[in-house]
Amino acid sequence: MEGIEDIEYEGLDPNAGLAVNMMAGALAGITEHAVMFPVDSIKTRMQVFATSPSAVYTGIGNAFTRISSTEGMRALWRGVSSVIMGAGPAHAVHFGTYEAFKELAGGNDSSNRNQWIATSFAGASATIASDALMNPFDVIKQRMQVHQSEFRSAITCARTVYATEGLSAFYVSYPTTLTMTVPFTAVQFTTYEQIKTLLNPSGVYSPASHIIAGGLAGGVAGAVTTPLDVAKTLLQTRGTSKDPEIRNSRGMMDAFRIIWARDGWKGFTRGLAPRVLTFMPSNALCWLSYEFFKAAIRED
Template identity: 80%
Template sequence: MATEIDYEALPPNAGFAVNMLAGALAGITEHAVMFPVDSIKTRMQVFATSPVAVYSGVGNAFTRISSTEGMRALWRGVSSVVLGAGPAHAVHFGTLEAVKELAGGNEAGNQWFATSLAGASATIASDALMNPFDVVKQRMQIHKSEFRSVFTCARTVFQNEGLSAFYVSYPTTLAISIPFNAIQFTVYEQVKRFMNPSHQYSPSTHIVSGAVAGAVAAAVTTPLDVAKTILQTRGTSEDADIRNVRGMADAFRVIWRRDGLKGFGRGLTPRVLTIMPSTALCWLSYEFFKAAIRTN
């Protein structure tokens, strides 16, 4: 009788490549599907000077943007995500599995430290690659953005603000992403183990585990995400205080001064709405592509 193969067990000659390819495909799928909601989140987090760019909620933002600017405005900047998400997620998942294996995360039992370490390590590597693409994306998402081309936007930002504009938010991005991914990966693994102790391929398990993990991580890290958006869009602001923001501490001061405690929750609903299904889809896609690639 043939031995049953655990779909999560990597063949020794294909592990890293399989995980990188699966991660790249999962990342592109995840970001492209949920991009319009992400655009709404960016708009809600920006401290707009024009009343027409102030939205009371996700439904209000969707209706007003689509009616005044057209549905295409909600997809502006998606090409930047597609260009960056594939390589960034390939690096993320490749690093994730490599560190997880080295730290003993694939061993039996509750290996929470190894899985958290793997999530944090993967983030440092992938965010270094993705951060410039994210800056371009948000510059294209904001109200009345002058940019319609990723390359035009990147060239203009570089010429006017220098290379530092693409990385001014990197420390804040890491301050978000390291706890986000550590929380996400740990919650995902725990929920997946609880729902699927036999480790069989189970799409419903990956969807539910990914959604729960994404929602928890998104809610906890929203205040930092508001600060990141301010840093990444400061060059387009007409507000002198925002244009002079130099780091996360400056951004926090602006948020507190302008909007108080509630300012740190700007965009919470669309952020959770974006990340819950996108994380569920990402993990579902990742597990599917990993299993499919391995069987070919």
């Protein structure tokens, strides 16, 4: 295979083909989630309304030190198997849908003055499709991440949740997830495309531009959607809570009401720092991986 550095990267057909886009997306998704998983575990724990003082963390450093010293470093990786199982297929669907709808809406046409609308539409469509697939895996992941989780196996967790709470437990957060991720993805993709074009107007293959654009896009999108992510975490971990009000929450509005009553505005920023810290490097890595694999697969 020719060195990727020698490829006139942006000279490749933007619509590289569904199979290429899906494979590149799957590889990028697995890479992204696996690398940043410990920080994501800390974010989940900081967002949960814990009843035990030992499960309350004041910051990323505090959480990392306490979890690693009391539970061991392995606890920060608990639930990663669920992400790996779900991330590949979900990201394959995500990027495949994104590229297909982007082409359909005219997002690959440089003469189209409304390219940003096309990319926003494509990003939102991709999210609706991929989240439907990923939501159950995300529920399993967070059930395994919480403090003193009883689960060590994703399969066991899935069976137990289904047996005790039914199929709805895997999708109770789906409307909240979509409410969060559709604007997240639209902001992310639009910001990414705009910054990438600004940094690399010549269209020459430039990994640095993908890293910077991806990181900034992820940080911005992650920060503005944090309140919805707090609500999503509450709903997805409700079955592990000893609080009757949280256990009986039924949807996004219930989650918002509980968060506001317990912690006011501050409650909606729970996990903001680790969320941004997760999305900046993970998005940078995801976009770099996606663009790299997309080029590499085409050159094989």
